[in-house]
Amino acid sequence: MRWIGDNLDVIGGHLVSHLLLAVPPIVASFLLALPVGWLAGRVRWLRAPLLSAAGLLYAIPSLPLFVVLPLVIGTGVRDATNIIVALTLYGLALMVPATADALRSVDPRVVDAADALGYGGVRRFLTVELPVAGPTLLAGLRVVAVSTISLVTVGAVLGVPSLGMLFTDGFQRNIMPSILAGIVLTIALALVVDALLVALGRLVLPWTRPAAAAVVAPTQAEVAP
Amino acid sequence: MIEFTCVTKQYPDGTVAVDDFSGQFPPHQTTVLLGSSGCGKTTILRMVNRMVEASSGTITIDGENIAQRDVVPLRRSIGYVMQNAGLLPHRRVIDNIATVPLLNGTPKAEAHARAEELMDLVGLDRSMARRYPNQLSGGQQQRVGVARGLAADPNILLMDEPFGAVDPLVRRDLQAELRRIQSELGKTIVFVTHDVEEAFTLGDQIIILANGGQVAQRGTSEEILAHPANDFVAGFIGLAQGERTLHRSPDGGGVLVDGHGRAVGVLAEEPAP
């Protein structure tokens, strides 16, 4: 505990760096997965290659990816950009299949109704399919957020600052509280971000609130058989 | 007036859903397309707002060929009520009803005011306006569906088995409501069903379809009951099975029995209104 008290500024700095590394990939993978996931759901011959690519990408361990990626994008191994791009790729590997599934799971009758009402293509996608797929997209995004926040720490072994530095420093200098603080803070950060996403979901997807379904009060005649 | 002339729908896989269908749907009347599943009745209905494109033949509305119209404005100008209501699950009741006016750029306040009037018309309490579809019972959802179909005040209302998924009691309620609404509004309604009772209850004109959209008979319910065109029609509407041939009960009184001897009602002394 004393160690933590004495090093609050260091820990705070790592926390900020951690967020700066974690938030861009979470946002970017969500946004980029929308068009790619849409293609994977719609264009039949693209579906299998895109989903297989996502699966293989996700199979690649993070540390080797951090080392290999600079070869492709021309950054240095220790650059923040390198970590952000790598984590965005992981995010995409999770989010593209999730988006494809979410869009495909939209009830075709709802899409049909939207067509019959005279929605045009783009408008139908943005105002009907996307919001209706929202809950499933959110579930995917939550997984991406939690795993990204956890993966950021791996960059510390290469010298990229994040809460992971508490692990490497703690191990090198034999400071157990440092490692424990790192684990607790990483998990706490993941939980906080997850809770924020859930709250955001309630805000923008109000029809999915669990309380919603409970208010149905059918009249006598309308009680389902 | 909606008019079909020699309309055929063949799908790319070769299935002919509708084969050379011609027919008129007179204005301000309810025309029911009656037939069992797969007879092409829904296909005919969906060709009116070009949810299905005809392979050949022409369809006109008030003399204008719909193939020449832009589909989106065409669809917005025609009310459509579907089975399971087809409501947008992420929109409140009021916004579901106001969908088409809002799409057409009607100011929100105006569209909502109109939607509230429609809720009154279809017998929905205004307190339900802020609910989501999954908070309503099946019958209430179907009322929202009807209100939505009427929102842009279309001349034409297409109804695709709209009451098929609700239980029989609610269905009767909804049918009665539709008759009341139609007596007020006088829309040109095309109504698809496989339920003979429903067709007789609602239809000014009934078109009975056999497979491939072949017209087995058209006419009023009285004409069809009095002179079924063939065995198929007689069988379909239940004449052949004796359910609709009523006799006075041999036990006297005013009780009527069907061909199987089951009591089905009583004979009133006065002539029908």
Add this chain to the structure above:
Amino acid sequence: MNYLLDAFAWIADPAHQAGPNGIWARLGEHLGYSVVGVLLACLVAVPAGLWVGHTGRGRGLAVGLASAARALPTLGLVTLLGLLLGIGLVGPMIAFVALALPSILAGTYAGVEAADRVAVDGARAAGMTEWQVLTRVELPLGMPLLIGGIRSAFLQVVATATLAAYVGAGGLGRFLFLGLRTQDYPQMLAASLLVVGLALVADIAFGLLQRFATPAGLRTTR
């Protein structure tokens, strides 16, 4: 591209391949860690998952464990155990097993649960004992998901084993950290490519196994 060529040259160099510190030995270690870690985890997680899936009891706990595991930073666990247990294989092996457990547990109970309830009900109605229901209906129907769980567990351990070299374990990660300390990028790259290759081969092999394990009646023709 020069780095890539250097990396391949590093791998191809016979001097780097043989011996107790050579590529083959490290690859064997890496693979060995992964296989042993996953097998140990299976010993616990498969029976537990079958029990959870079949009885429905403890499901909340299993779901919670699986999602908590996603948030747990693997490097934190590896360094924590390294500090607690010192240099050696015990610490990393505990980490491998701990990280493999949740995926296998989740895959197993999800597989059992995914078995069509009507099929299970039918089996029970036909007079199968609970054990028979589990082994003849739920397990075969759930096998693809179970193998899927083992697949993600295996990949998780392959990744973690790379990190474990940081606290003194063997495996291909050794080359990576050696390269890092001596600023030898080609060597880091070579090690990374080897791990990536191992992971992809394992992923594809498990994918084939999964397809093979899908009962014939459930295979979708696409």
